[in-house]
Amino acid sequence: MKPLEHAAAFGTIDGELSVGGLPLSRLAARVGSTPFFAYDRGLLDARVERLRSVLPARVELSYAMKANPMPAVVQQLASRVDRIDVASGLELRTALDTGIRPESVSFAGPGKAPAELRQAVAAGIIVEVESPTEIERVIAAGDELGLTPVVALRVNPDFAVKGSGMRMGGGPQQFGIDAEQVPGLLAEYASAGLDVRGFHVFAGSQNLDAAIIAEAQRRTVDLVSGLAEHLAAPVRYLNLGGGFGIPYTERDRPLDLEAVASALHELVDGPLSERLPEATPVIELGRYLVGECGVYVTRVLDRKVSRGRTYLVVDGGMHHQLAASGNFGQAIRRNYPLVVGNRVEASEDDAVTVVGCLCTPLDLLGDDVVLPDADIDDLIVIFQQGAYGLTASPTAFLGHPAPAEVLV
Known part of the structure; x- marks a missing residue:
């Protein structure tokens, strides 16, 4: 699935991704700081309802809490x-x-x-x-x-x-x-x-x-x-x-x-x-119930060019979202779907690499991804973040503050 398909599941308001019916910039202001995880209450309910509609009535549904x-x-x-x-x-x-x-x-x-x-x-x-x-x-x-x-x-x-x-x-x-x-x-x-x-x-x-x-x-x-x-x-x-x-x-x-x-x-x-x-x-x-209902939102701190490659340095990273980075380099890494959340509908014509703020080259959130032209203070959103995100990541690494979590 492409990033814009994931964005469509949440919806947009005036060109911004919305979570729980709130445009991203308003949600970020409500949370007060980035990075943060946001979980959409309506998508959670919809996933349970879909399962109920197709599974046998005799089957009971259990939530594996370890996912979130x-x-x-x-x-x-x-x-x-x-x-x-x-x-x-x-x-x-x-x-x-x-x-x-x-x-x-x-x-x-x-x-x-x-x-x-x-x-x-x-x-x-x-x-x-x-x-x-x-x-x-x-x-x-x-x-x-x-x-x-x-x-x-x-x-x-x-x-x-x-x-x-x-x-x-x-x-x-x-x-x-x-x-x-x-x-x-x-x-x-x-x-x-x-x-x-x-x-x-x-x-x-x-x-x-x-x-x-x-x-x-x-x-x-x-x-x-x-x-x-x-x-x-x-x-x-x-x-x-x-x-x-x-x-x-x-x-x-x-x-x-x-x-x-x-x-x-x-x-x-x-x-x-x-x-x-x-x-x-x-x-x-666990993952199937909550995974697609959440996003990880992080803000661009710096935009820099190094020998022809453009980097977006964000205030989050693998200490909050280990899986998206490739699990400390132990797995074959592939990009998770991500967008510029405050300009989802802008044309995509800028190839960039999105990295976190940690002192390791493993802190990689998006490798050579094509996005709308993004700059400092833009909001980068990674999808499929409702499961095995914050609590499955090395939050103490380098001592950065823990991100907020909100259910909207």
């Missing part, structure tokens, strides 16, 4: 989704502060600290255990508190998903319990006083191929159907993961959500209903 834990965003989504998934004690507290029912919160991730597990058991949420050690710690917490821990087993599947941005299942993994170990563990802890609700299988993230996602969901149901035979009670909770991707570069094509939904309808109405009739299927999404 800003409290206002979590509060906005808490009343619109069915569940929230957390990955730390702080995220758990943020989720419970929304007023969502504890039984609608799940806690996944390797290396949960004993204190976090005790907190989770006390709250009555679903703990998605990822190792025998976590099972032992959950049992100990339940004994100490006089409570029956509610758990699901996160399973490392015996298959891998191709085409994912990050593979999180198949082969050796720090995530989950290897599928072949699950029957033995269920037998070992059958009388340990656990309320085992079901399973969580997440094989990969940031996938733009509908057929691959559908295959992963089908294979997940096949896998869990076999594991369910080793449970004393019927499977009541089946987290199918998510992995729905969003387009970050011009060569990326948006995920065909209707194709994913069509395959999921067939799966839910067929094999899942036949084999696991009491299971509530859950789709857990």
Whole structure:
């Protein structure tokens, strides 16, 4: 997708990008300083509504808070989704502060600290255990508190998903319990006083191929159907993961959500209903819910020419938006969509390189991009910034102030 296509999703007012119905210059004045992240409340709601309109009614929608834990965003989504998934004690507290029912919160991730597990058991949420050690710690917490821990087993599947941005299942993994170990563990802890609700299988993230996602969901149901035979009670909770991707570069094509939904309808109405009739299927999404609803706004501090190349030096950079810079040079870097936000509709005829204010050549936000003629005080906007932005970046690097975040 091209930058102007992303701009069209937000809208423009008098030639400026608008977020939440506010023209960018007015929004910047309201925030008081740049850089900042802005999230569009209307786009968040629209994304949830679109998912609701195509996914099977039986499927519950869970928000993976790790994508964007800003409290206002979590509060906005808490009343619109069915569940929230957390990955730390702080995220758990943020989720419970929304007023969502504890039984609608799940806690996944390797290396949960004993204190976090005790907190989770006390709250009555679903703990998605990822190792025998976590099972032992959950049992100990339940004994100490006089409570029956509610758990699901996160399973490392015996298959891998191709085409994912990050593979999180198949082969050796720090995530989950290897599928072949699950029957033995269920037998070992059958009388340990656990309320085992079901399973969580997440094989990969940031996938733009509908057929691959559908295959992963089908294979997940096949896998869990076999594991369910080793449970004393019927499977009541089946987290199918998510992995729905969003387009970050011009060569990326948006995920065909209707194709994913069509395959999921067939799966839910067929094999899942036949084999696991009491299971509530859950789709857990983070990036797909919030990623396209946010922008990162930074101001041009300097325009300079070095041996024929024009640089726009901005007041933000990789310390706020690590992914757009190429993750400390560890990935093949491609430009994220960006525009001159206060002059979106001006003609594009100026090839420039947009860099941040840090003392490293890795602080690169746009390499040889064609923009309207931009100068000092113009606002550069990077799209697809609603997920894995601020909290996934090295904000302490070089000691610059943290950017603001606003939900409008």
